[in-house]
Amino acid sequence: MKENALLIHPRDNVVVTLRDLAAGEEVIARGVEGFRVHQNIPASHKVALRDIPAGEEIVKYGEVVAVTSGAIRKGEWVHTHNLESKRWRK
Amino acid sequence: MREITGYERAGGKFGIRNHVLVLATVSCVNGVVNRISREVPDAVCVPHAYGCGRGSARETQILFRILAGMVHHPNVGAAVVIGLGCERANTQALRPFLEKAGKPVEVFNVQECGSLETARKGAGAARRLQAEIGGQRRIALPWEKLLVAMECGGSDAMSGVTANVALGAVSDWIVEQGGSVIFGENTEMIGTAHVLTRRARDGEVARKIEALIGQAEQRAQDIMGPLASWVISPGNMDGGMSTIAEKSMGCIFKGGSSTINQVVDYGEWPTEKGLILQDGPGYDGDSMAGLAASGSQVMFFSTGRGTPAGFPAMPVIKVASNSRIFRAMTDDIDINAGRLVEGTRVEDLREEMIAYLVRVINGEKTKAEANGMEVFTMLTVNPPF
Numbered sequence: 335m336k337e338n339a340l341l342i343h344p345r346d347n348v349v350v351t352l353r354d355l356a357a358g359e360e361v362i363a364r365g366v367e368g369f370r371v372h373q374n375i376p377a378s379h380k381v382a383l384r385d386i387p388a389g390e391e392i393v394k395y396g397e398v399v400a401v402t403s404g405a406i407r408k409g410e411w412v413h414t415h416n417l418e419s420k421r422w423r424k
Numbered sequence: 425m426r427e428i429t430g431y432e433r434a435g436g437k438f439g440i441r442n443h444v445l446v447l448a449t450v451s452c453v454n455g456v457v458n459r460i461s462r463e464v465p466d467a468v469c470v471p472h473a474y475g476c477g478r479g480s481a482r483e484t485q486i487l488f489r490i491l492a493g494m495v496h497h498p499n500v501g502a503a504v505v506i507g508l509g510c511e512r513a514n515t516q517a518l519r520p521f522l523e524k525a526g527k528p529v530e531v532f533n534v535q536e537c538g539s540l541e542t543a544r545k546g547a548g549a550a551r552r553l554q555a556e557i558g559g560q561r562r563i564a565l566p567w568e569k570l571l572v573a574m575e576c577g578g579s580d581a582m583s584g585v586t587a588n589v590a591l592g593a594v595s596d597w598i599v600e601q602g603g604s605v606i607f608g609e610n611t612e613m614i615g616t617a618h619v620l621t622r623r624a625r626d627g628e629v630a631r632k633i634e635a636l637i638g639q640a641e642q643r644a645q646d647i648m649g650p651l652a653s654w655v656i657s658p659g660n661m662d663g664g665m666s667t668i669a670e671k672s673m674g675c676i677f678k679g680g681s682s683t684i685n686q687v688v689d690y691g692e693w694p695t696e697k698g699l700i701l702q703d704g705p706g707y708d709g710d711s712m713a714g715l716a717a718s719g720s721q722v723m724f725f726s727t728g729r730g731t732p733a734g735f736p737a738m739p740v741i742k743v744a745s746n747s748r749i750f751r752a753m754t755d756d757i758d759i760n761a762g763r764l765v766e767g768t769r770v771e772d773l774r775e776e777m778i779a780y781l782v783r784v785i786n787g788e789k790t791k792a793e794a795n796g797m798e799v800f801t802m803l804t805v806n807p808p809f
Contacts, residue, residue, distance in 0.1 A: 337765075340585060340765065342585060350581060350582075350585055350664070351664075352765040376662075376664065377582075377664075377746075378580050378581035378582045378585070378663055378664040378728075378746075379581065379664035380581075380664060380666070392666075392670075394670060394673065395584070395673040395674070395677070397616070397618075397619060397669075397673050398669070399615070399666070399667055399669045399670035399673055400666050400667045400669065400670060412666070413661075413664070413666055414661060414666050417666045417667065418667075419615075419667040419668065419669065
């Protein structure tokens with residue numbers, strides 16, 4: 335099966351989509367066990383690899399890039415609606 | 425195969441092009457420069473929006489450094505400078521900088537004989553200088569004499585996954601050859617101080633990195649207040665980036681993983697080799713001017729949303745982060761790093777990019793160069809008055 339997402343760094347808790355994914359579609363990425371996305375997710379956006387509680391760090395490139403503003407479920411779209419910057423809180 | 429050639433310049437420098445530059449000192453004379461451009465199409469003509477009307481010491485330092493930097497640029501073999509007479513960056517004030525260029529420079533002022541006569545004289549001088557330097561031959565160019573700039577603009581989330589990963593691989597390779605790499609865009613380093621300081625050569629370089637990122641962050645907060653975490657464009661967010669730290673991580677990937685040997689100011693020439701970090705802005709045109717004025721002979725420029733922008737006298741190699749934009753802007757983009765998500769390995773793409781870099785250094789025109797897509801803007805720190 336062709337990969338449709340990318341795990342950039344082994345420490346990451348999100349994968350990056352390589353194309354648009356439709357709700358219910360399975361994520362296929364090297365180093366990741368298959369799981370389904372909960373909603374339509376545009377290409378090059380992030381999907382949660384596991385359940386992530388509110389206030390927890392989002393790790394991409396092996397580094398912290400944001401903090402969750404609410405709880406995020408595995409397979410959920412991770413973007414500006416459920417994140418805030420760690421450096422400047424909203 | 426990896427042999428590169430260039431034009432030897434004063435002070436042991438090397439250019440990879442042998443251009444005659446026609447430079448305005450102030451926007452008032454742009455019409456004269458445009459006229460010369462029509463008469464001498466092969467000359468690199470640079471009209472611009474600067475040169476007067478901004479007074480601070482920092483503003484003047486940047487203005488003189490960038491204008492002089494264009495004349496000093498190693499890809500410029502000779503220059504014609506078109507002045508007005510009463511501007512801040514007037515040719516009399518610029519003279520000490522122009523004299524240090526170590527190349528033929530001819531200067532004309534519109535207030536001495538009017539615009540048409542200045543254009544006539546300037547065009548004549550440009551043609552004469554083209555003939556004068558036209559006989560210079562390329563000789564072997566040691567990699568140690570090469571400074572390659574790394575830039576990204578119109579980024580999407582794939583920029584940090586494909587194109588900048590490829591740029592980083594090329595950066596590391598150039599540094600291994602003894603060459604140097606420079607990258608800037610301080611706003612796009614915010615949130616990455618802990619990563620970049622780890623790679624600093626020594627404590628002094630680390631402190632400078634801390635300071636420049638701290639200042640960039642402070643500026644963002646001063647200007648944008650509570651919205652400071654969103655100093656990324658709406659297009660960036662559509663592309664999947666959520667915070668400046670996320671964008672920054674993807675951005676700094678382009679410098680590779682070498683030790684950072686020096687931090688230089690905007691448009692300042694590095695004195696060290698290897699990986700150099702510039703305290704310059706994120707806005708593409710302004711950033712390119714700073715990196716060019718620092719002496720980089722060629723630039724890699726990654727783009728996800730797509731930009732055609734090149735830079736006067738400095739070949740810019742465009743690298744697409746995704747295949748869609750590569751196909752949509754095939755006239756503008758040289759390399760498709762989008763293939764990394766379609767099964768191409770980074771090592772293979774890197775080899776292809778190095779081979780293309782070698783051809784560009786040796787004279788092959790990049791797409792932006794062939795299309796004449798040059799953009800010239802520079803950093804300003806105060807509003808005009």
